[in-house]
Structures are given as structure tokens and as C-alpha cells.
Amino acid sequence: MPEALGEDSAEGAQHGGVQSVDRAITVLEILSREGHAGVSEVASEMGIHKSTASRLLGALVAREIVQQNRERGKYQLGFGILRLAASIPGRLSLVQETGPVLQDLAAEYRETANLAVLRANYAVNVDQAMGPATLATQDWVGSLTPLHATASGKVLLAALPAEERQRILGETGLPAFTAQTLTSRPRLEKELLEVARTGLAFTEEEYEIGLNAAAVPVRDHLGKVIASVSVSGPSFRFRPKEQPGLLESLKQAGLEISRRMGYPTTT
Structure with missing residues (x-):
């Protein structure tokens, strides 16, 4: 029984990881389309809680894929995206x-x-x-x-x-x-x-x-x-x-x- 529970737990963690990746990509798509957006706007479009949207944006900011405009508090795509894109062609x-x-x-x-x-x-x-x-x-x-x-x-x-x-x-x-x-x-x-x-x-x-x-x-x-x-x-x-x-x-x-x-x- 413990082994079965372990498998379920691993599967649940994997599903949660895939969901997080999917949500992060959705955030990038929103920012790409709109140019910039706030936490509330991202949360509303994705149908998630503001705290979840804030965590997603924070993780992307930490990787420099997203940056925050300090004057308006909005988020936009960061220079990390350029580094990734430059390797594609x-x-x-x-x-x-x-x-x-x-x-x-x-x-x-x-x-x-x-x-x-x-x-x-x-x-x-x-x-x-x-x-x-x-x-x-x-x-x-x-x-x-x-x-x-x-x-x-x-x-x-x-x-x-x-x-x-x-x-x-x-x-x-x-x-x-x-x-x-x-x-x-x-x-x-x-x-x-x-x-x-x-x-x-x-x-x-x-x-x-x-x-x-x-x-x-x-x-x-x-x-x-x-x-x-x-x-x-x-x-x-x-x-x-x-x-x-x-x-x-x-x-x-x-x-x-x-x-x-x-x-x-x-x-």
C-alpha cells in the first residue's frame, strides 16, 4: 500500500509540474500579445487566484524571462527571452x-x-x-x-x-x-x-x-x-x-x- 501511495504522489507531482509549465507559457503568451499586464489582469484572463499569478510572474522574473516596469508595476517580457530566441535560428x-x-x-x-x-x-x-x-x-x-x-x-x-x-x-x-x-x-x-x-x-x-x-x-x-x-x-x-x-x-x-x-x- 505505501508503494502505491508513493506512485500516486509522484504522478500528482508530475501533473502539478506540467500544469505549472503550461501556466507559465500562458503568462508569456499574454505578455507577448498585450505588451504588458498586471497581476490582476493575468489572473483574470487565466482564471486563477492573484497569488498564483504573482508566484508565476515572480518565478519568470527570477529567470529574467519577464521583467517588471517599476513605474507602472506592470510586467513585460524580459531580456531572457531574447537570449533564448537568439539560439533558435x-x-x-x-x-x-x-x-x-x-x-x-x-x-x-x-x-x-x-x-x-x-x-x-x-x-x-x-x-x-x-x-x-x-x-x-x-x-x-x-x-x-x-x-x-x-x-x-x-x-x-x-x-x-x-x-x-x-x-x-x-x-x-x-x-x-x-x-x-x-x-x-x-x-x-x-x-x-x-x-x-x-x-x-x-x-x-x-x-x-x-x-x-x-x-x-x-x-x-x-x-x-x-x-x-x-x-x-x-x-x-x-x-x-x-x-x-x-x-x-x-x-x-x-x-x-x-x-x-x-x-x-x-x-
């Missing part, structure tokens, strides 16, 4: 976090899904998931593709400061790959404004005859665009603007990868 692998999402996209729409990043004035494809369609056979991984003529490239270009974009396009120019390639700087800039506004980029046979694509941005924990995710396929069957559900799924894929890289989302 280096530990997250963009390709590793993206793989499952690309696989889902490729399987759902039966086309090729790619992840691209900006490297040396080009969009470089660093990961790919092949759709089951028999024509989806080209391997784009490692390929350097032009920014102005690809959907992923347009996403990456649209996210750059104007000076950096001007430098890159000044060095690469706007060479024509097909009759559909945008070679007019004003037309390209106008399209990039729309890409930045909507979070969607398209190409219709602009890089290769018979190839269409759509792309969305991937953001890091600071909201900076660090990559783009695209779906591409033969133009005779792949028309992303007309395909029901595809653009929303592509946007959600970009948000999911961004979330995995630390970007705060509401989805």
Missing part, C-alpha cells in the same frame, strides 16, 4: 522543416513543389518534392534560376530593399528566356509591388516554354523573407490562378514553414 534547418510541407503539396496537387533561397543574385532551389504525375521528372535541386523570370525569384526580389534590388538587376540584367519573359524594368517593378501586396507570385512560360508556377514567401522569426515555396507544372494542365484551392493551400504552406522557423502566425 541557428538550430532550425530550413530544409528539414520544409520537407513534410513540400511532400504534402506535391501529393495534393500532383505537381512539383520547390523551396528556393536567394544566393549570389539567383534563386537557388534547395529542396524539392516530386508530384506523382509522370511528366513531373525534372530535378531542380541545386539549380540557379533567374529572379525576374521565376515565381520564387519574384517573391525573393519583392522582399528586397529597393537599393539591393536595383544592384542585383543592374548586375544580372533582364535577359529574355522566352517570348513571355518580363524584360521591362517598369513592368517588373509594377508586378513586384503586387507580389509584395498579395504574397503571391506567378510565372506563365517566362523561364521555360510550357512551364507555369506560383510561389509564396517563407519568413523567419523576425518576419524577414528567407525563402520561397513554389508549385510548378506543365502549362497545358497547370494553371494556378484557375485551380480551386491551390493558392490558399500554397499560402498556408508558406505560413506553416514560417511558423516552424519561428514566425508568429495566427493559423
Whole structure:
């Protein structure tokens, strides 16, 4: 019997520990959302006693994860959070976090899904998931593709400061790959404004005859665009603007990868 009581006691302590961790995380979420809050506000939102809220805040203050504004008595996130956050980007692998999402996209729409990043004035494809369609056979991984003529490239270009974009396009120019390639700087800039506004980029046979694509941005924990995710396929069957559900799924894929890289989302 004593042994059984000991097990129950250990289980109860474990449950209490998990509850405390859950409550501490909730406190951090409240402070992140509101910017600052007092003991009464935290207690009220969490439905706990003020003394419990005070103990939680005190423990977080002791670890410098939360700090108290001495003038107003309110609590806010502390510098300890920055130390923790600073260690995240280096530990997250963009390709590793993206793989499952690309696989889902490729399987759902039966086309090729790619992840691209900006490297040396080009969009470089660093990961790919092949759709089951028999024509989806080209391997784009490692390929350097032009920014102005690809959907992923347009996403990456649209996210750059104007000076950096001007430098890159000044060095690469706007060479024509097909009759559909945008070679007019004003037309390209106008399209990039729309890409930045909507979070969607398209190409219709602009890089290769018979190839269409759509792309969305991937953001890091600071909201900076660090990559783009695209779906591409033969133009005779792949028309992303007309395909029901595809653009929303592509946007959600970009948000999911961004979330995995630390970007705060509401989805």
C-alpha cells in the first residue's frame, strides 16, 4: 500500500509540474500579445487566484524571462527571452522543416513543389518534392534560376530593399528566356509591388516554354523573407490562378514553414 501511495504522489507531482509549465507559457503568451499586464489582469484572463499569478510572474522574473516596469508595476517580457530566441535560428534547418510541407503539396496537387533561397543574385532551389504525375521528372535541386523570370525569384526580389534590388538587376540584367519573359524594368517593378501586396507570385512560360508556377514567401522569426515555396507544372494542365484551392493551400504552406522557423502566425 505505501508503494502505491508513493506512485500516486509522484504522478500528482508530475501533473502539478506540467500544469505549472503550461501556466507559465500562458503568462508569456499574454505578455507577448498585450505588451504588458498586471497581476490582476493575468489572473483574470487565466482564471486563477492573484497569488498564483504573482508566484508565476515572480518565478519568470527570477529567470529574467519577464521583467517588471517599476513605474507602472506592470510586467513585460524580459531580456531572457531574447537570449533564448537568439539560439533558435541557428538550430532550425530550413530544409528539414520544409520537407513534410513540400511532400504534402506535391501529393495534393500532383505537381512539383520547390523551396528556393536567394544566393549570389539567383534563386537557388534547395529542396524539392516530386508530384506523382509522370511528366513531373525534372530535378531542380541545386539549380540557379533567374529572379525576374521565376515565381520564387519574384517573391525573393519583392522582399528586397529597393537599393539591393536595383544592384542585383543592374548586375544580372533582364535577359529574355522566352517570348513571355518580363524584360521591362517598369513592368517588373509594377508586378513586384503586387507580389509584395498579395504574397503571391506567378510565372506563365517566362523561364521555360510550357512551364507555369506560383510561389509564396517563407519568413523567419523576425518576419524577414528567407525563402520561397513554389508549385510548378506543365502549362497545358497547370494553371494556378484557375485551380480551386491551390493558392490558399500554397499560402498556408508558406505560413506553416514560417511558423516552424519561428514566425508568429495566427493559423
